Structure formats: C-alpha cells, structure tokens
Amino acid sequence: MTPSQFANYRAIILGDPTCLGPPTTSDVDAAAANARTWGPVINGNIVIVGTDPVYHAGQGGDTVTRRGIDFAIDQVGKTGAYITLSCYYHDTAPNTPVPLLDGIGGGGFTVTGVGCYNDAHIVAESPALAGLSDSDISNWSCSVHEALQSWPGGLVPLAIARDFDSSFTASDGTQGPPYILAGGNIRSFPLSLTPLDDSAPIGGSHTVTAQILDGVTRAPLPNARLGFRVTDGPNLGVTGACLPLSCITGSNGEIAWTYTSNGTAGSDTIQTFYDQNGNGFADVGEPQTSAGMQWTTAPSSGPKYVAFGDSITTGQSVATCEENLAVSPWRCSGPLPGTPYPDQVAAALGYTYSDDQSFYSQFFPSPGFPSVDLDRVGIWGEKVADAERAYLAGSDQEGPWKPQFAAVEQAQELVTGELGIDDLRFSDPGIWVGRYLKDQLQPFGGSRVRDHARELLAQQAGALDQMFESIAVARANGARAVIVLVYNPLPPPGGIPGNLDKSCPDAYNIAQTLVGVINEELTTRTNTARLLLADPRPAFTGHEIGTGDPYVYGTSCSLVKAAASFIPSWVPFIGGGGFNEVKQAFDPHPNSEGSAVIADSILEVLR
Numbered sequence: 025m026t027p028s029q030f031a032n033y034r035a036i037i038l039g040d041p042t043c044l045g046p047p048t049t050s051d052v053d054a055a056a057a058n059a060r061t062w063g064p065v066i067n068g069n070i071v072i073v074g075t076d077p078v079y080h081a082g083q084g085g086d087t088v089t090r091r092g093i094d095f096a097i098d099q100v101g102k103t104g105a106y107i108t109l110s111c112y113y114h115d116t117a118p119n120t121p122v123p124l125l126d127g128i129g130g131g132g133f134t135v136t137g138v139g140c141y142n143d144a145h146i147v148a149e150s151p152a153l154a155g156l157s158d159s160d161i162s163n164w165s166c167s168v169h170e171a172l173q174s175w176p177g178g179l180v181p182l183a184i185a186r187d188f189d190s191s192f193t194a195s196d197g198t199q200g201p202p203y204i205l206a207g208g209n210i211r212s213f214p215l216s217l218t219p220l221d222d223s224a225p226i227g228g229s230h231t232v233t234a235q236i237l238d239g240v241t242r243a244p245l246p247n248a249r250l251g252f253r254v255t256d257g258p259n260l261g262v263t264g265a266c267l268p269l270s271c272i273t274g275s276n277g278e279i280a281w282t283y284t285s286n287g288t289a290g291s292d293t294i295q296t297f298y299d300q301n302g303n304g305f306a307d308v309g310e311p312q313t314s315a316g317m318q319w320t321t322a323p324s325s326g327p328k329y330v331a332f333g334d335s336i337t338t339g340q341s342v343a344t345c346e347e348n349l350a351v352s353p354w355r356c357s358g359p360l361p362g363t364p365y366p367d368q369v370a371a372a373l374g375y376t377y378s379d380d381q382s383f384y385s386q387f388f389p390s391p392g393f394p395s396v397d398l399d400r401v402g403i404w405g406e407k408v409a410d411a412e413r414a415y416l417a418g419s420d421q422e423g424p425w426k427p428q429f430a431a432v433e434q435a436q437e438l439v440t441g442e443l444g445i446d447d448l449r450f451s452d453p454g455i456w457v458g459r460y461l462k463d464q465l466q467p468f469g470g471s472r473v474r475d476h477a478r479e480l481l482a483q484q485a486g487a488l489d490q491m492f493e494s495i496a497v498a499r500a501n502g503a504r505a506v507i508v509l510v511y512n513p514l515p516p517p518g519g520i521p522g523n524l525d526k527s528c529p530d531a532y533n534i535a536q537t538l539v540g541v542i543n544e545e546l547t548t549r550t551n552t553a554r555l556l557l558a559d560p561r562p563a564f565t566g567h568e569i570g571t572g573d574p575y576v577y578g579t580s581c582s583l584v585k586a587a588a589s590f591i592p593s594w595v596p597f598i599g600g601g602g603f604n605e606v607k608q609a610f611d612p613h614p615n616s617e618g619s620a621v622i623a624d625s626i627l628e629v630l631r
C-alpha cells in the first residue's frame with residue numbers, strides 16, 4: 025500500500041495478539057518492513073502500549089484497548105494509531121531499537137524489558153486512559169512487559185513503570201520508564217508544554233509555553249522556576265529566552281520559551297523542568313516533560329512554480345537558437361519563436377511570469393529571489409548528468425545562474441519538467457547514423473539501440489536519484505510535481521502518406537526506442553515517488569515532423585539527409601550555412617502548438 029492509501033484510514037491499529045513474543049510476530053514484522061511508509065502518515069492521536077491488555081481484558085485491559093482505539097480514531101479527517109508492543113520485548117536488553125515504530129514522529133524508539141512489572145502510574149491526562157486509575161492498570165501480573173527509553177519529542181508518557189529505575193522523571197516528579205506513550209490529545213500533569221508538536225521552516229524561531237499547576241488543587245503555581253533545554257535534535261543545547269525573563273512563573277503558572285533554529289533540519293525534543301533546587305539542571309525527581317519540534321528545509325519564500333528540463337522547456341527552435349553561453353542560461357539567446365509550455369501553464373494557473381530572457385541570466389543563487397511566480401530554468405541540451413553536477417557544485421558549469429535542481433527545491437506550489445532524454449544522446453544524430461542506424465538494420469533491429477540506451481541511462485541512476493530527491497524537497501514545501509513524458513517528434517511508418525524517404529521509418533524507430541527507454545524510467549520513478557505524470561504523446565499523434573499540421577519545427581524525417589550533414593548536435597553550427605538548414609529540417613522542438621498540448625497534458629493532471 026502507498027502512503028496515500030494508508031492515509032485514507034481513520035487509524036492504523038496493531039493490536040495485542042494476547043501476549044505473543046518474544047520474538048515479534050509475522051504480522052508485526054510485515055508492518056515493520058514498511059514502517060517508514062505508514063508511520064509518517066499518522067497525523068491524528070497516537071497511543072503506544074508496552075503491555076498486553078487483551079490477555080488482561082478482565083483486569084482492566086479491555087478498557088485500555090477500548091479507550092486506546094477510541095482515542096486513535098477520535099480526530100475526524102486524520103489518521104491515528106493504536107499500537108501495542110504486546111510481549112514482543114519482554115525481558116529484552118536495554119536500548120533495543122523498535123523498527124516497527126521507525127516511521128512515527130521521526131522515529132528513534134528504544135525499549136527495555138522490565139521483567140514482570142506491576143507498579144503502573146498514570147502521569148498525564150488524556151481520553152486515551154479516561155476513567156482508569158493507577159489501581160486499574162497495576163498488579164496484572166504482569167502490568168508492564170516492556171518500557172520505553174527513548175522516543176520522539178512529540179509523544180508524552182501517559183503511564184510509567186513507577187520506581188523500576190530513575191531513568192525518567194515524569195511531570196509530577198515520579199520516576200520510572202514510560203510504558204504507555206501518547207501523542208495528540210494529551211496533557212502531562214501537573215507540568216505541561218504546548219504546543220506538543222509543531223513544524224516550521226529552518227532558520228525561524230519557535231516558542232513553547234510551559235504551565236505548572238498545583239498537583240492537588242490544580243490551581244496555577246506561581247513563583248516556580250522553570251528550566252528549558254533542547255535535549256535532542258539539530259538544536260541540541262541551544263540557548264533560548266524565557267518570558268518573563270526570570271523564568272519564574274507568575275499568577276498564571278506559565279513561562280514562554282523561545283529559541284531560534286540553527287538552520288539544520290530535523291526533529292528537536294524540547295524539555296521543560298521544574299527547577300526546584302535552582303541549579304539550572306533537570307535533576308532526578310524534578311518534574312519534567314517534553315515537546316517535539318520538526319524543522320523542515322522548506323524555504324519561507326520562493327517561486328510558486330519552477331519549470332526545469334532541457335530544450336523542450338525553453339521555447340527555442342534550432343532556427344532561432346543563437347548559442348551564447350555568456351549571456352543565456354537557456355544556452356540560446358535571441359527571440360523565442362514560440363511560447364514555452366511552462367509560460368502557458370503559468371498563464372493558465374494565474375501565475376505571473378517574465379518573458380525577458382535577460383532576467384534569468386542575471387539570476388545568481390540568491391535566497392531572496394525571485395519576484396515572479398514562474399522560474400523557468402530549463403536549459404537547452406541539458407543532461408540530467410549536467411544538472412546533478414551543477415547541483416553538487418552549487419553553481420552551473422556554464423554560467424552564474426542557479427543549478428536547476430537548486431531552483432526546484434525552492435518551488436512552493438508546482439514543479440514540472442523532465443530530464444534524461446539528452447543523456448541517451450537523443451540530440452546527437454551523429455550517433456543515430458553512426459551507430460543506431462547500423463544497429464537498426466540488424467536482425468531484431470532496435471534491441472541493440474535499446475540496450476545501449478539502457479546502458480547510458482543506468483550510468484545516470486545517481487543523477488536521476490538527485491532529480492527526484494530535489495523534487496521531494498519541493499514536495500515537502502507543499503508543491504505538487506508533474507513529470508512530463510517525452511514525445512516522439514518523428515512520424516510513424518505510414519504517418520506521412522506518399523512519403524518516399526526510406527530512412528524515415530528507421531529514424532522513427534530509433535526515436536521511439538530512445539523515448540520509450542526514458543519514459544519507462546520516468547514513469548517508474550514518478551509512480552514510486554507518488555508524483556503526477558503528464559503524457560503529451562497522444563496529442564502529438566498526426567502532428568509530427570513532416571505532417572500537414574506539425575507541432576514541431578522540423579519539416580523532414582529524412583535521416584539520410586541528417587546523416588549527410590554530419591551533425592554533431594542540435595545546436596546550430598556557427599556559420600553553418602547548409603548544415604543549419606538540414607538541422608532545422610530535423611528540428612524536434614515543440615512549436616507553440618506543441619508547447620500548448622504539453623501544457624494541456626500538465627493542466628489535465630493538476631485538475
């Protein structure tokens with residue numbers, strides 16, 4: 025199942041199979057195998073139980089199960105979780121990781137066996153254990169099978185194995201490792217923190233508010249000195265500020281504490297403690313509790329729409345591409361003969377954009393940029409290998425403009441694009457003629473073209489990984505991402521009635537093989553990453569090179585003519601005269617109509 029399928033459920037329940045284990049059961053092992061798929065989906069109430077309430081149904085366990093499941097499903101439109109560890113970790117060694125929980129709240133749970141422990145104590149208020157008292161959950165023989173030693177900051181101990189050890193001091197000052205954790209609708213008592221969990225882009229500040237109550241009267245406790253610290257995560261040990269500055273509570277029993285992210289993404293655990301002895305440390309026995317904070321890499325501002333890719337994206341044609349790397353990140357300067365598809369998508373979605381090609385050439389890597397909604401960063405002839413190299417270097421090889429993948433990571437609302445077809449030497453008719461055409465004429469023609477294309481593609485697996493990782497960053501910003509499949513610009517055999525050029529079917533077959541290999545790869549990766557896929561290929565049918573109403577600039581599918589020109593690439597030969605005419609005749613780039621149908625294929629999947 026995919027994350028979105030898990031997210032359709034009201035709760036994920038991994039119940040107690042009546043004290044099985046150790047070891048774990050096959051059902052739980054199956055859940056552990058894809059813990060990072062379903063775990064991050066959980067955004068509702070969570071309860072994690074380190075015992076076997078089903079076995080003890082008659083001793084209060086039935087209520088624990090019912091309350092826990094009611095709690096998990098309580099938030100409409102969210103996915104909660106009720107998970108028991110049953111007896112899987114009974115008598116296990118200290119600090120044993122729990123792979124089953126790796127996807128929850130940033131992961132990092134460890135447990136220890138506690139023998140057969142019977143002194144259970146509730147240390148927070150939550151519907152997850154509503155109506156139950158310490159005596160209801162104690163003396164089950166055994167009440168506790170395993171206790172937690174580490175867990176993400178957004179979860180709060182609900183019940184502890186009191187006095188098993190002094191590894192943890194609860195919000196009421198009692199000691200012992202927790203064996204029931206909860207997240208969501210829970211408030212530790214009498215010392216609590218809000219918000220219990222939050223997230224924000226790196227670099228910002230975050231404020232938590234602690235409140236301490238009188239454990240008996242429940243009235244706010246004044247004159248209490250509270251301490252704060254980040255005990256785990258990227259901002260471990262950070263200095264923050266209290267309000268009031270003294271960190272001593274007033275009549276409302278509250279202190280706010282603010283700290284600033286150091287710019288590293290990750291999950292912080294923020295602790296507050298009642299510093300009863302005033303030594304600035306959280307001593308054993310001083311009430312303490314914690315909250316979680318997720319720092320994300322999402323920038324606080326960036327373009328709404330980033331369009332990456334190769335020359336299909338740039339809007340140029342062979343005829344108008346005046347190669348000038350000094351001034352143009354699109355690799356071509358000069359007027360655009362057609363409207364690039366990203367501009368058409370932007371217009372349809374109401375994004376503002378600039379037609380001024382000089383604008384991107386002045387685009388240095390600057391976090392403050394840009395002021396327009398569309399950042400069209402496709403580069404003529406760009407390979408995914410080029411894009412990866414530029415990204416890793418932090419600057420483009422050919423100019424001062426921002427690497428495409430760095431731009432992708434800033435997208436706030438939408439990313440579109442594709443790369444990779446040029447890695448297969450699609451724009452290199454020299455290899456078509458020198459290698460592919462020859463192979464095409466072999467028995468079982470085409471398979472060697474495909475094998476070679478796959479070989480070339482396999483060499484770029486890491487670059488494609490980077491492309492999809494950068495898209496994942498944009499996804500974390502909240503952007504949608506659409507991968508655009510590559511069309512075949514050449515007419516199929518018989519596509520041009522009366523066409524007598526015998527090389528056209530070979531040219532078509534070679535192109536079809538190359539396009540097929542990259543599209544297969546892009547489709548697999550797009551589906552794995554759960555992105556959207558736009559397929560403009562059907563719209564190009566009947567509008568290929570040489571047809572009456574072409575959506576591309578080329579006019580001839582004659583590979584023989586292209587061969588005759590010994591074309592090194594689609595970029596025009598400077599001062600090339602007749603060579604340029606042949607290249608123009610074979611030009612595969614989309615004209616305005618071609619760009620329009622690509623734009624339509626994107627808009628269709630966004631609806």
Ligand SMILES: [Ca+2]
Binds near residue numbers: 298306
């Ligand atoms: Ca202290």
